[in-house]
Structure formats: C-alpha cells, structure tokens
Amino acid sequence: MTTELLRRKENWSITYNHALGETASWFYVQIRDNAKIYGRRCAETGKVLVPPRAFSDTTLKPTTDWVEVGPGGTITGFTVVYEPFNGLPDPPYAFGYVQLDGADTSIGGYFKGVDLTDAKDAAKELRIGRRVMTRFADKRIGDVLDFHFEPV
Amino acid sequence: MKQERVGIIGIGQSAFTAQRDDASYPDLVREAVVLAMADAKLDLEQVEGIVYSLSPDAMVGIGNAERLGVDAVGARNKRFLRINTGGATGISSVISAYYHVASGACDVVLTAGADKVGECGDSQTVLNKIWDPTYERQLPLGTINMLAMSAVRYMEKYGMTEEDMAYVTVKNRRHASLNPNAHLRKLVSVEDVLSSRCISWPVKLMDCCPQSSGGAAMVLASERYIRENHLDAVWITGLAHCAETYWLGDRMASSVEADHADAFALGRAFDRAYRMAGIDDPKTQIDVAELYAPFSNTEFHSIEAARLCGLGEAPKLVRQGYFELGGKVPVNPSGGTLCTNAIAVTAMVRAAEVALQVWGRAGGHQAAGAKRGVASGNGGDHQIFGTMVIEA
Numbered sequence: 001m002t003t004e005l006l007r008r009k010e011n012w013s014i015t016y017n018h019a020l021g022e023t024a025s026w027f028y029v030q031i032r033d034n035a036k037i038y039g040r041r042c043a044e045t046g047k048v049l050v051p052p053r054a055f056s057d058t059t060l061k062p063t064t065d066w067v068e069v070g071p072g073g074t075i076t077g078f079t080v081v082y083e084p085f086n087g088l089p090d091p092p093y094a095f096g097y098v099q100l101d102g103a104d105t106s107i108g109g110y111f112k113g114v115d116l117t118d119a120k121d122a123a124k125e126l127r128i129g130r131r132v133m134t135r136f137a138d139k140r141i142g143d144v145l146d147f148h149f150e151p152v
Numbered sequence: 153m154k155q156e157r158v159g160i161i162g163i164g165q166s167a168f169t170a171q172r173d174d175a176s177y178p179d180l181v182r183e184a185v186v187l188a189m190a191d192a193k194l195d196l197e198q199v200e201g202i203v204y205s206l207s208p209d210a211m212v213g214i215g216n217a218e219r220l221g222v223d224a225v226g227a228r229n230k231r232f233l234r235i236n237t238g239g240a241t242g243i244s245s246v247i248s249a250y251y252h253v254a255s256g257a258c259d260v261v262l263t264a265g266a267d268k269v270g271e272c273g274d275s276q277t278v279l280n281k282i283w284d285p286t287y288e289r290q291l292p293l294g295t296i297n298m299l300a301m302s303a304v305r306y307m308e309k310y311g312m313t314e315e316d317m318a319y320v321t322v323k324n325r326r327h328a329s330l331n332p333n334a335h336l337r338k339l340v341s342v343e344d345v346l347s348s349r350c351i352s353w354p355v356k357l358m359d360c361c362p363q364s365s366g367g368a369a370m371v372l373a374s375e376r377y378i379r380e381n382h383l384d385a386v387w388i389t390g391l392a393h394c395a396e397t398y399w400l401g402d403r404m405a406s407s408v409e410a411d412h413a414d415a416f417a418l419g420r421a422f423d424r425a426y427r428m429a430g431i432d433d434p435k436t437q438i439d440v441a442e443l444y445a446p447f448s449n450t451e452f453h454s455i456e457a458a459r460l461c462g463l464g465e466a467p468k469l470v471r472q473g474y475f476e477l478g479g480k481v482p483v484n485p486s487g488g489t490l491c492t493n494a495i496a497v498t499a500m501v502r503a504a505e506v507a508l509q510v511w512g513r514a515g516g517h518q519a520a521g522a523k524r525g526v527a528s529g530n531g532g533d534h535q536i537f538g539t540m541v542i543e544a
Contacts, residue, residue, distance in 0.1 A: 005173040010213055018285045050401075051287040057397050076404040077412060079300035081292060083351040086277045088292045095292055096301060097404045106401035108291045119353040128308045144290045 023054045026066070028142035035136040037147070038066045039103050050103040051144075070100035071134035073149065078111060078126045080119055092116040098132055098149050109134075113150040125151055157375040158253045159385030160507045160542065162192025166366030168335040168492045170270040177212055180266035181224035184367030184497075188262065192371040193383070199371070200258040201231030205245035205265030207238055207496045207531075210278040212268050225264050225369075231257075238282070238531030239295075239444060240393075241265070242368065242500025243538035247391050249372045259377040266367030267496035275363055275495070282533060284398070295446065296360060298400065298533055300352035303449035305404065305413035307354070310464030312452065314354050318345035319470050320448035321358050321490060327477060328487025330516035335364045335492040345448075359448040361493035368497035370504055386511050390429030390541035394421035400533055415450075418528060418537040419457035425526070426459070429541040434459040439522040440482050440509045442502040444529045446489045455483055458526055458539075482519040485509065499529025503540050510544040 020028065023040065030036050039050035040063035047056065048067045055062050078096030081088075094114055097106035111132070114125045132149040140146040164187025166172075172180060189196060202225045204218045214220060218234035225232075231252070237244040242265070249263040269275055276294035283293045306312050322342055328334035340358060348357040378385045396410050396417035397403065403412035410416035422434070431437050441458055445451035452466035460481055461469055469475060475483035484490070486505040489498050506525035508514040529538045 007173065012210065012213070016285070020286050024286045051399075057399070057402070074406070076406070077301040077305055077400075079297050079304065079355075080353040081297060081351070082349070082353070083296075085280075085292070085294065086274050087280070088276075088294075093292065095297075096304075097401050099401075099405045104405060104407070105399065106404045108288055108293070108401060110291075119350050123304075123353055128305065144287055 023052050027052050031146050032140045032142035035140070036068055037070045037100060037134065039069050041065050041067050047104040048102060049105055050100055050107050067102060069102040073098040073100040073132050073134065075126060075128055075130045075132055076106045077128070080116055080122045080126070082119065094122060094126055096126070100134070109144065110148040111150070112148050157387045157389070158250050159373055159375060159378045159387050160370060161373050161378060161383050161385045162188040162194065162371035163504045163507060164188030164191060164369040165333055165501060165504060166368070167333050168364040168366035168494055170335070170363065170365065172268065172365045177214060177217060177266060177268055178220050178224040180268065180365065180367040181221050181264055184266060184369035185225055185262065185264050188264070188369035188371050194260065194371065196226035198260050199226065199230065199262045201252050201261045202227045203245045203248045203252070203261065203263040204232065204234040205242050205263055205497055205500055206234050207236055207241040208278055208282070210281065211272050211275060211495055213272060221265070225262060237536045237538065239446070239495060240499050240529035240531030240536050240538045242497045243503055243527060243529035243540060244393065246370060246500055246503045246540065247393065247538055249370070250388055250391060253372050253374050259374045261372050262369060263372070263500065264367065264369035265496045265500065267494035268365040269363035269493065269495055270365045273363065296355055297352045299447045299450055300355045301404065302412050302453070302534065303354050305411065306449060306453060309411070309413045310467070312449065312467050314346060315342060316467035316471070317354065317359050317448040318342040320451045321345045323470060323476055324484050324487050324490045327485050327517055328491035331486045334487040335362050336487070337491070355447055355449070361446040361490050364492050364494040366494045368500045368504060370500065386507050387543050388540060389543050390425035390431070391539065392421045392424030392428065393536070393538050394418070394424065395536045398533065398535060412534070413453065414463065415453045415457040415530070415534070415537070418454060418530065418539070419459070421537045421539040422458050422526070422528070425539040425541050431541065435461065438481060438524060438526055440485060440506065440519040440525040442484055442486060442488065442505045442525070442527045444489050444499050444502055445484070446493055448490060451483065451490070454528060458528065477517060477519060485514065485517045485519050499538065502527040502529060503542065506542045510542055
C-alpha cells in the first residue's frame with residue numbers, strides 16, 4: 001500500500017535508588033572519609049579484589065579481610081574518546097583500568113593530566129604498563145568518581 | 153544407537169537497513185518467519201515450539217517485547233520462551249531450539265526475532281546500562297569503549313596496528329557488497345578507514361558496526377521428521393556456550409587467565425563444539441566461518457578463538473587474504489556483524505549464513521565447496537559466548 005509513513009517519539013526516564021550493600025558501602029566510606037582505597041582478600045587464593053566483592057568468583061567463598069591498595073598503580077587498559085554520547089562527558093576524555101599496587105585486579109577510572117589533542121600522542125602517554133598515581137577530589141561523596149589517575 | 157541429529161530446514165532474513173518505517177516491530181518478526189516457513193516448505197501448524205530471540209528491551213524500546221512477538225511467530229497454544237544473552241542472543245536461541253529437538257520434546261521448532269536498533273539511534277546509552285550500578289556505571293563504559301580497550305591490549309600483546317584493523321573492514325565491506333541482505337555494502341579502502349573520524353582510540357567510525365533494523369528466523373527439525381517428510385537439511389553437529397567473569401578489570405591485570413585482549417571463553421566454547429562434532433584440527437577441517445565481531449579488531453581474537461590460526465597470527469593472515477572469499481578459510485563472507493548489526497538476531501544470522509554456505513545456497517557470497525562451517529556469538533561485556541558447527 002502507498003501511504004505517508006509516520007513515527008511516534010518516546011523517552012524513557014526512570015530514576016533508581018540503588019542500595020550499594022555492605023561491601024561497597026564500607027569501601028566508599030573509606031574513600032569519602034580517609035581518601036584510601038581498599039580491596040577484599042580471598043583467604044584461599046590470597047588474591048586481593050579491587051573493586052572489592054563479598055565473595056571470590058574463583059573459589060565462591062566469602063572474602064575475609066580488607067587490604068589497603070595504591071595509591072600508585074599501573075595502567076592495564078585505556079581508551080581516549082572523541083565522540084559525544086548521550087549522558088556521558090563532553091569529549092575528549094581518557095579512561096580505563098588501573099591495577100593499584102597490592103591488588104590482583106584492576107579498577108576503572110578517568111585519566112587526567114594528559115594532552116588529548118592528538119589520539120596517537122595521547123596513546124603513547126597512556127600506554128599499558130605506565131605508572132600512575134591516584135588523585136582524590138577535595139570534596140568526596142563516596143563514589144568511584146571521587147578519584148582519578150594521573151601518569152607519573 | 154547413534155543419537156539422532158538435528159537439522160536446519162528453513163532460513164529467513166530481512167534485507168537489513170538503518171530504518172524500516174514501513175514495518176512495526178512485530179511486522180519485522182513476521183517478515184522473517186514467513187520467509188523461513190516458505191523456505192522450510194512447512195505451515196505454522198507443524199511448528200511445535202518457538203524460541204524467541206530478543207536482547208535488551210531498551211534497544212527496541214518495548215518492555216518484554218516477546219509478548220508482542222507471540223502473534224508474529226504463531227505461538228498461540230504452543231511452547232514459547234524468550235532467550236536473552238545480549239549480543240549472543242541469536243545463536244543462544246538456535247542452541248535452545250536445537251535442545252528442544254534433541255531432547256525429543258519437539259520435532260519442529262521455530263526460532264525468530266527482530267531488532268530496530270536504528271529507531272533507538274543511541275545504542276551506547278542502552279549498552280552503558282549493562283554495567284553494574286555500584287562500581288562501573290559512573291564510568292563512560294559502552295561496548296565501543298570496552299572493545300577499544302581490548303584492541304589496546306591486543307596491540308600491546310601482538311603488535312596489531314590501526315592499519316591491520318582497517319584491512320578487516322575492507323575485506324568485510326567487499327564481502328557485504330556481494331550480499332543483498334547486508335546493511336553497509338559500500339566498498340571502502342584502507343585509507344578511507346584510517347581517515348574516518350576517531351570514536352574511541354584506536355576504534356574509528358569505519359571500524360564499527362552499524363545500528364541495523366531487520367528480522368531473522370530459522371526452522372529446526374529432528375532427523376526422523378526430515379527423512380519421513382523428504383525435506384532438505386543441513387546439520388548442527390556441534391554447539392556450546394561458555395561464560396567468563398563479569399569484571400573487565402579481572403581480565404586486565406598483570407596476571408590473568410582470560411586476557412581482555414583475547415576471547416578466552418569463546419575459545420573454550422569453540423573447543424566444546426569441536427569436541428562434540430569430532431573435529432580435532434579446525435585449521436584444516438573448517439571451510440567457512442561467520443564470527444560475531446562488531447568491531448574490526450575483535451575479528452582477530454574471534455578467528456584465533458575459533459582455532460583457525462594461532463594467537464596473534466590473525467592480522468598478518470587477514471592482510472594475506474587467507475580469510476577472504478577465495479582464500480583458505482573465508483571469515484564473514486556475508487560481511488559479518490561489522491556490516492550488519494540488528495543486535496537481537498545478529499548471532500542468529502551468523503548461524504543462518506553458515507547454514508546457507510554449507511548448503512551451497514549463499515549466492516553471490518558463496519564460499520566455493522564449503523561443506524563444514526562454524527558460527528559464533530558474543531554477549532554481555534564480552535562475557536557470554538555461543539558457538540556452533542554446521543555441516544552439509
């Protein structure tokens with residue numbers, strides 16, 4: 001059939017209020033109040049999980065103790081974003097993952113203090129294995145965005 | 153007694169495009185179902201169960217859209233369930249349909265679905281929501297950024313370059329130009345890819361899949377039913393799933409078993425499928441492959457996970473034409489996910505395209521003489537993988 005084809009616009013806007021649970025709450029309180037990052041250790045394997053989890057995915061046993069990690073660390077993954085996405089920061093920005101000293105896994109965060117004008121140059125600055133330092137915001141609310149990483 | 157096989161007897165797929173303003177969501181599902189039933193030469197009355205292929209609801213913008221799809225697949229009064237394993241959904245749906253038949257529960261099962269990613273127009277906003285709201289949602293994670301980090305690690309580990317990535321796009325666009333159902337069919341050069349705008353370094357626009365709309369459907373049946381009704385079929389001889397940890401940061405550290413550079417669990421899924429099919433040397437025993445790779449760089453680790461070459465060898469072999477139509481083992485002769493991505497059915501199209509290849513019905517993008525092929529699907533945050541071996 002021949003007809004003018006129409007569309008209807010829809011917008012989903014839903015507000016959630018996520019409970020973080022005991023483990024993440026303790027972790028974020030330390031970041032907020034003391035500017036310190038902790039991981040959870042699995043007693044069986046000795047692995048320190050950052051971000052911390054209540055149980056180990058390899059042993060399925062509860063993790064047993066808190067271990068302070070960082071503030072130094074090593075870049076294990078990164079990208080530099082030049083495209084705008086809805087709800088994300090204005091580009092360019094760099095983010096990725098850092099294995100903090102004393103941790104066996106990596107945690108995500110933004111990289112700052114790097115010139116992002118040219119992607120290839122930025123990628124040389126942010127190479128895998130590059131040492132970084134954790135920098136905490138002066139005003140902290142207890143969140144992953146309370147800190148970022150800078151190459152040293 | 154040898155276990156009865158499960159055959160593929162019908163295939164239907166849309167000509168995928170960005171928008172389908174002429175068709176509602178159920179209309180698109182229906183389009184693929186009609187094509188698949190005609191291909192199988194069966195009526196819907198003969199279908200005993202339906203596996204519905206639908207990934208995250210927000211991509212089509214309809215909560216639990218399988219409810220709307222019930223009528224489009226003729227599921228009234230029949231077995232019906234929805235499968236969602238993210239990007240792997242389509243192949244997981246075929247695997248579920250297989251088990252319906254292999255278990256003896258049904259003789260004829262239909263699997264179908266559709267997606268209208270083009271209507272969402274902002275798939276990365278939807279895909280950001282797959283990350284945990286406690287530690288990672290705050291970060292600018294999306295599938296592009298996630299797999300750009302895989303590219304960075306693959307570069308570090310094996311020396312891949314941006315130019316290597318561009319060769320994958322050039323190959324797949326050439327293949328897609330031969331496939332009337334592919335979405336992006338325009339030929340491009342290495343220069344075009346390298347000069348396309350940077351999205352998430354090292355991933356550029358032409359290293360990325362499009363947001364596609366369209367449907368797909370397949371009909372599976374038991375060997376007994378196929379023989380009794382004198383139907384034409386190709387056979388699923390191996391299939392598997394494998395998952396790995398949700399945590400990306402556990403795959404990017406100084407000592408990891410499943411490196412985010414590679415597709416470790418996909419490799420395990422392939423090993424399982426090969427064992428089931430009795431394949432011990434995939435390099436020489438596989439004629440064609442349709443591997444889920446939405447970004448150019450991810451085709452390399454998918455090829456290696458399929459054991460079609462060693463770790464880190466894929467970039468060089470792509471440049472040499474080893475995985476081109478006319479080469480040793482054509483990979484993504486349809487153009488693949490890189491040229492068409494209607495997420496809910498993308499991995500089903502991988503299985504459907506391999507079936508068409510070993511059937512000798514792939515038309516302009518037929519791999520000459522293909523008798524045995526493999527398909528794969530990747531879902532979650534590069535985390536849930538499905539694989540399949542299909543033989544003539």
